[in-house]
Amino acid sequence: MKRIKLCYIGGGSRNWAWVLMQDLAFEQEISGTIELYDLKPEDAQTNAVIGNTLLARHNPGHWTFHANPSLEDALTGSDVVFVSILPGDFAEMAIDVHAPEAYGIYQPVGDTAGAGGLIRALRTIPQFRAIAQAVKTYAPSAWVINYTNPMTICTRTLYKEFPQIKAAGCCHEVFNTQKLLATVLEAAGCAPKGSIRREEIHTRVLGINHFTWIDRASWNHIDIFPYYTQFVARHAETGFHQAEAATTFAAGSASGENADAEQAAEAMRRALFSSAERVKMDLFRRYGLIAAAGDRHLAEFCPHSWYLASPEQVRRWGFALTPVSWRIENRDALIAQARAYREGTKTMTPLSSGEEGIRMVKALMGLESLVSNVNLPNQGQMPDLPRDVVVETNAVFSLDGIAPIVGGALPTDLRHLVMHHVLAQEGIIEAVFEEDYEKAFRVFSQDLAIQTVSLTEARALFDRMCAKTVPAFRYGRSGL
Amino acid sequence: MKRIKLCYIGGGSRNWAWVLMQDLAFEQEISGTIELYDLKPEDAQTNAVIGNTLLARHNPGHWTFHANPSLEDALTGSDVVFVSILPGDFAEMAIDVHAPEAYGIYQPVGDTAGAGGLIRALRTIPQFRAIAQAVKTYAPSAWVINYTNPMTICTRTLYKEFPQIKAAGCCHEVFNTQKLLATVLEAAGCAPKGSIRREEIHTRVLGINHFTWIDRASWNHIDIFPYYTQFVARHAETGFHQAEAATTFAAGSASGENADAEQAAEAMRRALFSSAERVKMDLFRRYGLIAAAGDRHLAEFCPHSWYLASPEQVRRWGFALTPVSWRIENRDALIAQARAYREGTKTMTPLSSGEEGIRMVKALMGLESLVSNVNLPNQGQMPDLPRDVVVETNAVFSLDGIAPIVGGALPTDLRHLVMHHVLAQEGIIEAVFEEDYEKAFRVFSQDLAIQTVSLTEARALFDRMCAKTVPAFRYGRSGL
Amino acid sequence: MKRIKLCYIGGGSRNWAWVLMQDLAFEQEISGTIELYDLKPEDAQTNAVIGNTLLARHNPGHWTFHANPSLEDALTGSDVVFVSILPGDFAEMAIDVHAPEAYGIYQPVGDTAGAGGLIRALRTIPQFRAIAQAVKTYAPSAWVINYTNPMTICTRTLYKEFPQIKAAGCCHEVFNTQKLLATVLEAAGCAPKGSIRREEIHTRVLGINHFTWIDRASWNHIDIFPYYTQFVARHAETGFHQAEAATTFAAGSASGENADAEQAAEAMRRALFSSAERVKMDLFRRYGLIAAAGDRHLAEFCPHSWYLASPEQVRRWGFALTPVSWRIENRDALIAQARAYREGTKTMTPLSSGEEGIRMVKALMGLESLVSNVNLPNQGQMPDLPRDVVVETNAVFSLDGIAPIVGGALPTDLRHLVMHHVLAQEGIIEAVFEEDYEKAFRVFSQDLAIQTVSLTEARALFDRMCAKTVPAFRYGRSGL
């Protein structure tokens, strides 16, 4: 069996780290050590205990978790580096998401595009510059797989800081769309309910993260587009809800006595992340392509008036504005849960996530070949977008290589929307690298949603949103 | 003396045609015939009489005007073709400009970008396709110089329809900015008032028509930017008005008994076209580049909230919303004036316009070399904009050739705004070539100003604005 | 089972057509009809009989072969079109290959690059223009898979004539290299002899057909490059011969009484197509990349002095100059063999070829997903080569789509050689499309080998080589 060393930056995570350790419980072809590094070493330490406990029970002898307070040690000798961090804290994220509401700007997520995404970028970019420098120094030939948002900006920053880095950004939004397409086929009678696995749905992916598009989709010899067209005709006005189980990750793996409370919490979570796919279907009716991200993300890339003009409009479109307060409460619940796991008062039961992180690692180690969607600098895979910006297309993962697949051209009207965000993201990255606060504001002021308020208001909002974030931006405080 | 044949499509014009004939009154190096072609043959006939009368008096023996009802005859054998037409009529333009006002969308000009520009494009593109076909058939090696708006779209259409065409789009907005820069230097004491000619101001021009930018400007050994920075510091809040004479064209050349009425009309005209350059100065403070078009145009390329949110805001920024009703009244006055010229009750006195049309013709005939700004397909002169789209940069005019000068890169934040319009223009052209009404709407709906209203309202507005225009668009009625 | 219609242009072929029918004998997932079209209808008719006889015995009820003298009928309704023709005849090919020998220019193959390839292109391009027009008219949505050389030029011509065509060029040279790499690993003890299947060798492919390169190769978790480096160190001077069976195609499937004569013929064939891989290994030592074509092809892309300066040098490098006389004799033998098959005096025994034609068809029908190397217009997969020229990289085949995989950049020194041929091929295609005989000569005169003779000699050679071919070139005789 192949033994490898993984480094996990943000290893105290109670989300992706738990997904990872559960997936590793099912893994038989590779083994090794996982160095958990976190700005909060005690969280890494907790996860090391949880992970080792879980694996001892479910996959003994294969993996060792180790909390490592030294980034140098954690990186040195690593084959793969996962990055999954929270840039700043939830108090800052609350400002990202909710401060613009005073100006009528509502954001379902606020971590990718728009006001929230841009301000989050201001404090994330310095951290990713530091990560890139650390990788350059301690693990220059390791593969870096990033899960952090804003995905495009994080990945672009890694390459801009260390052009020889081997990095890719991974996101599961396309998977959810593939699940939806499987459901569409099953509902049309092409196959029994629940029989089509997501991986069997072939999609051609193009665009940028969270505003990704599918212009070809097939299952076996079936072109899915005619079925999807019918599906949209039926559900576009009323909305459609996928089976709930499909979206359950780590949280669903809990077991224990507090099942009722957990069910209530889970119901709340679902409500706050819900979507009726109406934005996705509306965009299909307009552009003829399948938008491959959740409605909460998609809406943030469109003109403000379309889906986000007011909480009422959001409700009509059937998706939720996720409040950061929920994230804070949820974090507190997860902290308690983590303590319980650590102290053994609660037992983690592993569920396979359907995520592809482990498969990617195995493919990069040469153990299989994998085609999946991934965020990479544009080397030609999106010929009508600028070179070097980070785009999302399919790619082939194989031993020590990720080769992007040419995604084709976006229709001009859609490219129109995509380019707005591509250049906003380029602009905000330049602003941080050039330490140009005014340029950052200009980019901010040109955002589709921010445009709806006056420049004076936009400036007031920008200054307020930057108040906590900008010192990092200005003085390069990366926290690492 | 070199004898040439010019063809003037839209030869019944009472604006550019009169400028041309007056400029020809001063021209000593070339001579020939000018075929005036117009959808209204009587207007062409009137202009032929006016032109021949004027030239007989001021430059006898050089030029003959001839109204030609056959486009084939007018084109055949031509060396140069001017195109200066009104796409549709003022009733249609009134819809372009004023229909959006019901939705809070105000447009100072409404012929280039935004709602008005896009709908105007829908009816202009078929006409320019027909013109390109006629040139291809009857005068394939003639130079075509276009003055019609939307400039970018007209010029792009000519090349898309007939890729071997030798066409360029010319616009005097940059000239006015050069005049302003001359004033700036004079006001700073660099030279006596009125001593610097516009042609002496060297500018590097880049961008797209009416959203053109200057990133270098000099006069002799003087870099103008520091002076302009001071000028903006002084005038940005209060505005600045150039000497009035500078913007007077053909209309100013009238003489006769009705001087009082004419002065009143001229005062009205000035008010309705006025600008305090505050938008230009504001953009300079934000981007550090000199915007090289009038404020009325510039505002239409920016987010709606910046300068055009309401008539009050427009007033505060010191420019005017030109009503089409004025254009209609003015046209009626000009018709009367034309009749008077034709009947000899009034006499046209030639003024040299400062326009470069004749100089361009002479340069293309090899009589001089000229560097001027011009709209051409992007062959590399704007390396960061897509190939083939029409851009405005400087170019060298010489015998049978216009060679664009590489304009350099726009800053990313400015490119962000420019690309919005580049792709909207590409999209609207594609929609007409593909006869795709829905695509036209999608492009329309993504416009910066239209975005501010709901999709339902946008659709209602689009359908209303297209009601007169679309038959042409749909069925290819070009009117030629 | 999926039923499809295949059209085979060149269906009288006694090479690829026989491979195809044998592979179909093993195929259980698709079925249908195969329309054989050939300029020699009797050959198509013979193959129809052979194919139906073979399939009746080995895979009854699945496939029907039909010789169709009407290209219109054969194409109409086709899902896939194979093109495998001989442009001109062997008399012309004899001139392509041997006429230059009078000037010291030796060609092992003479059908792709260099003097022979360029002249062959002159008569092939008009035929492929005609094929593209026929596909456009009768089967515009069919997939066209080309096997004809010069591969790059044929495929490029199809797209230049009918830009919406869905065409790809397929070649098995890379497969042979993958077989060699399997042998390398087995010889190094990584796996038992004969245990690694070609398909298991992952290679990243980039370049142009017959001058294709591999810059990454792996098998499972093993990077093949270190093993190949050792292999080359051992064999570069002495040469290496793969197991003979690996290169045996249709001819090997014969059985019957004349086994001795056939064995002798086969031994001759091997000698005339043989290679000791010394060119491939020499290129590896120089450039560090694995050349993925046979030495006979590779040598023709390199400077003339390196491997082809004289028959003696060719012999030293261990490969053969295949005489066209052999092809003529072999054809006569194959004609006899075909007659025997048709008349039943001899029985075709099917062998599975290892070719991917059928798998590609199945992938395009959605029955599987396939990554293979393929020749396609450059949409971005070779970012450092010009757009639109035909390049060879990997691609993903899936339902109705072939998506090229970005191949990365060639090292500058290798790009230097590749670009020579890319631009020669572009030039010769332009010359035919523009019907410019002099331009064709200029391209010819600049070829690496032709450069070695004087311009006067080059012209004499060109005129002689064109004597039979050029009427087709000049007057568009396509033969279709």
Added chain:
Amino acid sequence: MKRIKLCYIGGGSRNWAWVLMQDLAFEQEISGTIELYDLKPEDAQTNAVIGNTLLARHNPGHWTFHANPSLEDALTGSDVVFVSILPGDFAEMAIDVHAPEAYGIYQPVGDTAGAGGLIRALRTIPQFRAIAQAVKTYAPSAWVINYTNPMTICTRTLYKEFPQIKAAGCCHEVFNTQKLLATVLEAAGCAPKGSIRREEIHTRVLGINHFTWIDRASWNHIDIFPYYTQFVARHAETGFHQAEAATTFAAGSASGENADAEQAAEAMRRALFSSAERVKMDLFRRYGLIAAAGDRHLAEFCPHSWYLASPEQVRRWGFALTPVSWRIENRDALIAQARAYREGTKTMTPLSSGEEGIRMVKALMGLESLVSNVNLPNQGQMPDLPRDVVVETNAVFSLDGIAPIVGGALPTDLRHLVMHHVLAQEGIIEAVFEEDYEKAFRVFSQDLAIQTVSLTEARALFDRMCAKTVPAFRYGRSGL
């Protein structure tokens, strides 16, 4: 009058430095100091004396020459930096030019392309890296004007080492072609003999230095191409010699008692640099474009067999193979001449050179506007050549800016030849930057002329040619 500081790297030059000081003797609009820096300080010192003596007599009070042994001092505060150095010495150049003769490779110049140019590049690149670093440190905003060959490689190196440098490469070969075109028109009776000044000939320039092309040429309203076609028809076989005076530079300005000896020397010089323009005319007949460099340069860019196969062939084509021995003798004569100037036994009489160095400086200072051909990184001016490589096109010089003019596309067959050299130059630069001796050899081995010998011979030649040069290349000895 504008006062500036010029720095002259290679200021001990007895060629360009003398041209410069003579041109300055006529200059009335700018004045200042000229810092002469040279690896041989005594030569700089001699030139300072000569220059000050000359200017004191002919243009007193304007310019001061100062020999400066410190590059830091010489650069600091400079407005413009001229670079005109001899990379290595004539002994090395003798190897560049003559060592390949043993293999039948003849070179008329040997400083740009081919064996000589590539080896010269190996020792020049480290020096230009050092110059770029010095400019970056001491005069980052100065304009650098390079006259050193290999021009393309020197200029590219400056930008590769210091991307923000403001550098351009200038060469007078195009001027000579313009003079020839003036002669063509005069000979055709378009104007009296000697009446057309070179500057009046408008040419569109495209390509790379010393392999530059003119695809449009006009004088006033006259297209020169038809006249040139007739001219070529008349002279292509027999050759044409321009009036001798045209090519006389500084050397011609000598006066004194040794007039006879000097005349003899001058006659010798002419013979060794002579050309009958037959290569230029032959290329015109083949490609239809006017080659804009001397035949001695042009021939080195073409396949070896065309013009350079033997000294006899060179003689037939009417140009000379300039031996380095002449350069050595000439240098000795010039050293003696310099001593005589310095000691006052001989007096320099200023002649205006017709070079544009001073005009460029004045244009960059804003005193005039100038269109001239110049070598710059490709920002879009040659859309069909790779970005960033150095190309030669026209450009507009104005205050602190050089804006290249889009040159259009080379015909594919010509681009074929040009790209050979573009990629060879890129490859050799990479080899030096990467310190990869083998890569340098691979590029060398692929050169059009080197290809004609075996790889073994090529290697022997390469090693011999590098023996003196490579230590600099390997260990970064720049001499500065």
